Amino acid sequence: MLLQSVWFxxxxxxxxxxxxTDGFDMGIGSLYPLLGKSERDKHMMIxxxxxxxxxxxxxxxxxxxxxxxxxxxxxxxxxxxxxxxLMLILFALILRGVSFEFRNKVESAAWxxxxxxxxxxxxxxxALLFGVAFGNIFQGIPFDGDGVYQGxxxxxxxxxxxxxxxxxxxxxxxxxxxxxxxxxxxxxxxxAARLAGKLWPVLTGxxxxxxxxxxxxxxxxxxxxxxxxxxxxxxxxxxxxxxIRYFLMQQAFFKxxxxxxxxxxxxxFFGVIGLFxxxxxxxxDTAFSLTAFNASSSPLTLQIMLIVVVLFIPVVxxxxxxxxxxxxxxxxxxxxxxxxxx
Amino acid sequence: xxxxxxxxLQFAAATMFHFLFVPLxxxxxxxxxxxxxxxxxxxxxTYLNMTKFWGKLFLIxxxxxxxxxxxxxFQFGTNWSRYSAYMGDIFGSLLAIEASLAFFLESxxxxxxxxxxxxLSKKAHATVMWLVAGAGNISAVWILLAxxxxxxxxxxxxxNGRAELxxxxxxxxxxxGLLEIVHTIPSAFLLSAFFIMGISAWxxxxxxxxxxxxxxxxxxxxxxxxxxxxxxxxxDLHAVHVTRTQPAKLAAMESHWETxxxxxxxxxxxxxxxxxxxxxxxxxxxxVLSFLGHHDFNATVTGLRDIPKDERPPVxxxxxxxxxxxxxxxxxxxxxxxxxxxRKRLLESRWYLWTMLLAIPLPYLAMxxxxxxxxxxxxxxxxxxxxxxxxxxxxxxxxxxxxxxxGFILVYGLLGIAGFYxxxxxxxxxxxxxxxxx
Numbered sequence: 001m002l003l004q005s006v007w008f009x010x011x012x013x014x015x016x017x018x019x020x021t022d023g024f025d026m027g028i029g030s031l032y033p034l035l036g037k038s039e040r041d042k043h044m045m046i047x048x049x050x051x052x053x054x055x056x057x058x059x060x061x062x063x064x065x066x067x068x069x070x071x072x073x074x075x076x077x078x079x080x081x082x083x084x085x086l087m088l089i090l091f092a093l094i095l096r097g098v099s100f101e102f103r104n105k106v107e108s109a110a111w112x113x114x115x116x117x118x119x120x121x122x123x124x125x126x127a128l129l130f131g132v133a134f135g136n137i138f139q140g141i142p143f144d145g146d147g148v149y150q151g152x153x154x155x156x157x158x159x160x161x162x163x164x165x166x167x168x169x170x171x172x173x174x175x176x177x178x179x180x181x182x183x184x185x186x187x188x189x190x191x192a193a194r195l196a197g198k199l200w201p202v203l204t205g206x207x208x209x210x211x212x213x214x215x216x217x218x219x220x221x222x223x224x225x226x227x228x229x230x231x232x233x234x235x236x237x238x239x240x241x242x243x244i245r246y247f248l249m250q251q252a253f254f255k256x257x258x259x260x261x262x263x264x265x266x267x268x269f270f271g272v273i274g275l276f277x278x279x280x281x282x283x284x285d286t287a288f289s290l291t292a293f294n295a296s297s298s299p300l301t302l303q304i305m306l307i308v309v310v311l312f313i314p315v316v317x318x319x320x321x322x323x324x325x326x327x328x329x330x331x332x333x334x335x336x337x338x339x340x341x342x
Numbered sequence: 343x344x345x346x347x348x349x350x351l352q353f354a355a356a357t358m359f360h361f362l363f364v365p366l367x368x369x370x371x372x373x374x375x376x377x378x379x380x381x382x383x384x385x386x387x388t389y390l391n392m393t394k395f396w397g398k399l400f401l402i403x404x405x406x407x408x409x410x411x412x413x414x415x416f417q418f419g420t421n422w423s424r425y426s427a428y429m430g431d432i433f434g435s436l437l438a439i440e441a442s443l444a445f446f447l448e449s450x451x452x453x454x455x456x457x458x459x460x461x462l463s464k465k466a467h468a469t470v471m472w473l474v475a476g477a478g479n480i481s482a483v484w485i486l487l488a489x490x491x492x493x494x495x496x497x498x499x500x501x502n503g504r505a506e507l508x509x510x511x512x513x514x515x516x517x518x519g520l521l522e523i524v525h526t527i528p529s530a531f532l533l534s535a536f537f538i539m540g541i542s543a544w545x546x547x548x549x550x551x552x553x554x555x556x557x558x559x560x561x562x563x564x565x566x567x568x569x570x571x572x573x574x575x576x577x578d579l580h581a582v583h584v585t586r587t588q589p590a591k592l593a594a595m596e597s598h599w600e601t602x603x604x605x606x607x608x609x610x611x612x613x614x615x616x617x618x619x620x621x622x623x624x625x626x627x628x629x630v631l632s633f634l635g636h637h638d639f640n641a642t643v644t645g646l647r648d649i650p651k652d653e654r655p656p657v658x659x660x661x662x663x664x665x666x667x668x669x670x671x672x673x674x675x676x677x678x679x680x681x682x683x684x685r686k687r688l689l690e691s692r693w694y695l696w697t698m699l700l701a702i703p704l705p706y707l708a709m710x711x712x713x714x715x716x717x718x719x720x721x722x723x724x725x726x727x728x729x730x731x732x733x734x735x736x737x738x739x740x741x742x743x744x745x746x747x748x749g750f751i752l753v754y755g756l757l758g759i760a761g762f763y764x765x766x767x768x769x770x771x772x773x774x775x776x777x778x779x780x
Contacts, residue, residue, distance in 0.1 A: 051457040054408070055450035058441060064415055065438035072430020072504075079419025079426075080736035086420055087746045091753050094409040098757060101405035105764050147423070148737045297431045298506040308439050316446045323450055326461055338459060 001293065003302045007070040008279065008292035010309060012272030014066055016265045018059035019130075019172075021320075023264055024257075025053040027176020029096060029123020030169065032116065035180065035195070040336070041188050042116070046100055047331040048183040053100070055320055057093070069305050073147070073295035074279045081141055081149035081280075082133055085156055089126045089133075096122025127172045128165040132156055135164025138271055139218045140283030150284065160217040167210045170203040171264055174244065178257040185330050193253065200245050207241065220274030230273055237266035346735045348743040349421040352750055354717075356413055358710055359754050363407035363761070365709055368482055368527060369534025370400045371475035373561060378468040388554055395773040396538065396558070397455075397471075399765060404452060406761045410754070421743065425724055425734035428504045432497070432513060433488055440484035448477035482530070483523055490519020492725050493716065494587050505728065521583050522716075525576040528569040529712070532674060533705035535566035539681070540702035541769045543695040546688060551772050556688060563681045570674035577671055578634070585635035588726060589644040590653055591719035594660035596631055598645050605631040605643035613657040618647055655721045663714035670708040677701060 028049050036042040068075040079086055095118035103115040139160050142150040177199065180192035211234070214220050224230045243259030275281070279295060282288035296302065343351075374397045381389035415437060418426050426434070451473045458467060497512030498505040507513065539562035542555040585592045592598070597613040597620055598605060609625030629639035636643070646654055677697065684691045724731040 047457075051453035054453050055446065057412075058446045058449045061412060061415060061445055062438065062441040064419075065434065065441040068415075068418065068426060068430055068434030069438035070434075072434050073427050075419045075430060075434065076423035076426040076736075079416060080421075080423035080738055083420050083736070083738055083742050084746070086416060087749065090413045090416055091749060093412060094753060094757070097409035097412075098405045098761070101401060102760060102764060105402075106767070146737065147427070297434070298501075300510070301431045301435050301507045304507070304510050305435055305438060308442060312442045312446075316442065316450075319447070320450055323454055326454065327457060334460075335457075 003299060003306070004292040004296045005277070006306065007066075007296065007302055008276060009272070011063070011066055011070065011279070012269060014059060014063040015272075016268035018056070018063050019168075019268055020175075020261045020264050021056035021059055022053065023127075023172045024175040024179040025049045025056055026123040026127040027172035027174065028180060029119050029176075030127055030173050031176055031180070031192075031195070032120050032123070035188060035191055036116075043104075043336050044184045044188055044331055045180065046103070046119075047335060048180055050100065051323065051327045054097075055323065057097070060093075066305070066309075070297055070302060071279055071290070071292070071295045072297060074290045077143060077147040077149075077290060078137075078280050080147070081143050082136075082156070083149075084153040085129050085133055089129050092122045092125040092129075094122075096126075124169070127169045131165035131168025132161045134168075134271060135161040137280060138164070138214065138220055138275065140281040140289075142283050143288065144282070144284055145288045147288075160213055163206075163210055163213055167206050167267075170199065170206050171260075171267065174199050174203055175257070175260045175264060178244070178253055178260055181253040182257060183329075183331055185332075189330075193248070193251070196244075196256070197248055200248065204241060207237075214274075218274070220271065223274055223276055233266055233273055234270045237263050237270060240264075240266060343740075345738060345740050345743055346732050348740065348747055349735050350731065352421060352743060352747045353417055355747070355750055355754065356410065356417060357713065357717075359758065360407065360410040360414055361709060361713060362706060362758075363403045363410065364482070365530035365533045365705075366403045366537055367400060367407050368475075368478055369531035369565070370396060370403070370537070371471065371478050372531070373534060373538065373565065374400055375468065375471040375475045376561070378471050382464045382468045388557065391554060391773045392558060393471075395554075395768075398768055399537075399541075401452075401456065402761060402764050402768070406757060408449070410757075421736050421738075422724070422734050423736040425729065428729055428734070429492075429725060431504060431506045432491060432495075435507070436484055436488040436491070436513070440481055440488075444477045444481035444484065448474055448481060451477070479527060482527055486522040486526055487514060487516060487519040489716070490516045490522050493522075493720060494518035495725050495728055505725075517583060518587060521576065521580045525573060525580050526709075526712070528572040528576065529705070529709055531565055532569040532573055533709060535562040535569060535678075536674070536698070536701055536705045538562035539566060539698045540700075543698040544770070545772055547692060547695050547699065549689065552689065554773055559688060560685060563678060563685060566674070567678040567682060570671075570678055574671055574675060577668075581634055582637060585643070588720065590646070590649045590655060591660065591715075592635055593644055593646045593649065594655045594657045594719055595664040595715065597657055597661045598631060598643060599647050601642065601645040601648045603632065603640055603642045604629040605635070605641075605645075607631045607634070611661070613661055615654075615657050653722060655719050659714055660719040663711040663718070667708050667711040667715060670704050670711075674705070674708075 028045055032042070032045060036045055064075075067078070099115040099118040099122060103112055103119070106112075133156070136156050136158070142155065144150060174196055177192045177196040181189050181196065184192065224234075240259045240261075240263030244256050244263065247253070247256035247259060277291040277293055278289050279292060280290040282290075297305075374393055377389050377396065378393040380386065381393055418433075418437075451470050454462070455467065455470045455474060458470065462470065491513060494516060495505065496516050497507060497509035499508050500506075539559050542559035542562065545551055545555045546559065581592070584595075596607060597611050599619050606626040606628045607630040608620065608623050609627070611623045612621040614621040631643050632641040633639045635641065646657065680694065681698070684694050688695065720726055722730050722732065724734045
């Protein structure tokens with residue numbers, strides 16, 4: 001029981017770290033058509049995430065891999081149920097990934113336009129669809145006792161799922177705008193900061209609607225009502241949201257970004273804690289729901305994986321933090337002119 | 343077509359496309375790291391230019407390899423959910439270990455390498471490339487162990503209606519997986535060596551950047567010679583192991599129908615699955631198959647007729663892929679040995695340079711054929727002897743799989759065209775243009 005619970009929260013943590021890191025990449029990509037006015041702006045925006053996005057995306061691979069290893073049944077039923085949505089996300093991520101590498105390799109306006117479009121779609125679609133997917137998981141997925149999905153792609157595009165999608169987009173766009181304010185300069189940085197300021201009331205509004213809708217459409221609050229101390233987690237999210245506003249007014253963008261990161265992590269955990277012990281609830285009958293206890297791997301696999309994760313994730317964090325520090329300053333024109341980069 | 347066949351096609355398309363780019367990144371990353379190290383040690387600018395020129399080609403391949411690898415991981419869940427549920431305890435953990443041990447390292451440091459030229463010391467920058475190369479290859483080791491387990495499942499017990507891990511050490515020392523590692527990774531280096539030699543040959547034929555490309559060619563030549571010999575030896579060991587563990591695959595590889603001692607190898611044949619024999623057989627070498635399979639001319643080799651019909655792999659693709667791989671595998675050491683004799687007068691040996699230029703696609707073909715043999719030859723099993731492919735597919739609608747198959751063809755088609763255009767473009771331009779371009 002303990003081992004399975006530990007893995008449940010590690011599973012949540014990996015998703016949270018993925019949203020926290022790759023979230024700003026997806027946000028910047030979503031803002032790409034809006035803020036990338038000149039060629040220099042676009043270069044700056046790509047450079048602002050260039051050294052990190054690849055490492056960030058591996059948190060997704062790891063979240064997927066850990067779902068496979070620790071909860072194979074969830075991996076099987078989740079990904080086959082959300083088949084079309086997941087395939088769309090993957091195609092989008094593929095196009096985004098190569099766009100950075102391909103875009104500046106040919107001096108042709110048409111060529112650049114193709115990859116610019118891919119950067120936008122490859123960022124915006126995953127942001128929206130990850131939200132839709134999690135929203136649907138929160139309210140339960142129509143699958144039967146054999147793990148067979150009884151809906152279509154349109155079933156997933158229900159009001160609550162879409163609301164979660166909009167929330168994710170807002171969170172990531174805010175996160176991305178703040179990152180741009182930190183790492184770029186001049187007009188672009190100012191526009192990004194102004195946008196973050198305008199976005200704040202929207203994000204807050206969507207978050208409030210989401211919290212209310214969650215009460216109506218899901219049973220996520222049951223765990224909180226049973227153990228009220230857990231309400232501290234959504235409070236962290238609220239504090240993060242307030243922090244964004246506060247630090248934005250002080251022009252302390254780095255602190256604002258940290259607040260935004262805290263908001264994203266706390267939001268993810270708000271959902272994860274609310275779900276516990278369900279990983280993939282069925283909306284047809286709760287008896288079919290997959291939980292940390294009925295869908296996990298054998299104790300031996302869980303133990304070995306735990307050893308691997310405890311030994312290596314700190315190492316990964318250490319070198320990723322080092323990489324972030326290495327590229328911490330503002331992107332300069334000198335950086336942009338450098339021949340090897342994207 | 344049913345969901346199983348569509349999913350198989352989709353998976354085949356995704357893996358074969360993925361494997362057009364991965365082998366080059368495994369070998370070329372190490373060679374680029376070597377070139378950069380030479381630059382750091384000697385201060386010779388040519389090595390720096392080599393690092394940048396080959397490094398750029400590496401990066402294009404790397405991007406394509408990574409993004410197509412992401413889909414592969416998730417396809418186990420989307421298209422093969424029954425497999426994932428049955429085997430996840432073991433297979434999933436290998437993938438997860440690969441991600442946390444190797445893929446993170448590779449992906450984090452590749453960003454540092456691309457963007458860190460001015461932020462790191464020369465020495466540190468070269469070290470970063472070694473980390474990228476090492477991590478990429480470690481990553482391959484785990485993936486091959488995972489595939490090796492599908493070929494020869496070990497260290498498990500069937501409990502709770504699925505395969506559960508009982509012996510982790512057995513899984514990571516699985517002989518099938520280890521043989522795949524020592525055969526596939528050197529093959530990837532061989533492919534990279536031929537890639538370098540072929541592109542260098544093109545520029546040497548045009549007599550441009552002669553010093554640059556002669557040195558590049560020689561690095562490729564040494565690596566190509568060593569690895570092609572390793573590939574032949576490990577390929578032979580691998581065949582012996584397949585004989586013992588997957589007799590049906592061996593029989594299909596040789597289109598061998600009759601169980602017999604002193605089993606012959608047939609030089610040319612057209613398999614006829616309906617009539618359980620070969621339509622045409624030309625040139626039979628008695629005892630050679632027994633020798634190849636068991637290292638003993640008198641050994642008995644099981645024929646396809648003694649394997650139940652529903653456990654026979656499709657003979658024709660297995661047979662053809664094996665022959666193609668072996669023929670090419672024999673050609674590679676010959677080409678590199680000839681190259682060793684000609685290496686002092688490369689520029690004058692135009693026929694050889696042309697040969698090496700035209701040889702660029704051959705290692706690609708050999709590796710793809712190797713995978714066709716490994717995967718098609720394992721059918722109808724998805725996990726040998728344990729789970730059939732037909733029982734492994736997801737319970738999803740045909741139309742969904744059909745739609746995404748079309749999506750795969752479109753997206754990968756676009757990527758393939760753009761990717762190969764860029765590779766050819768940069769390879770053709772040569773080093774100076776590469777360093778002027780941003």
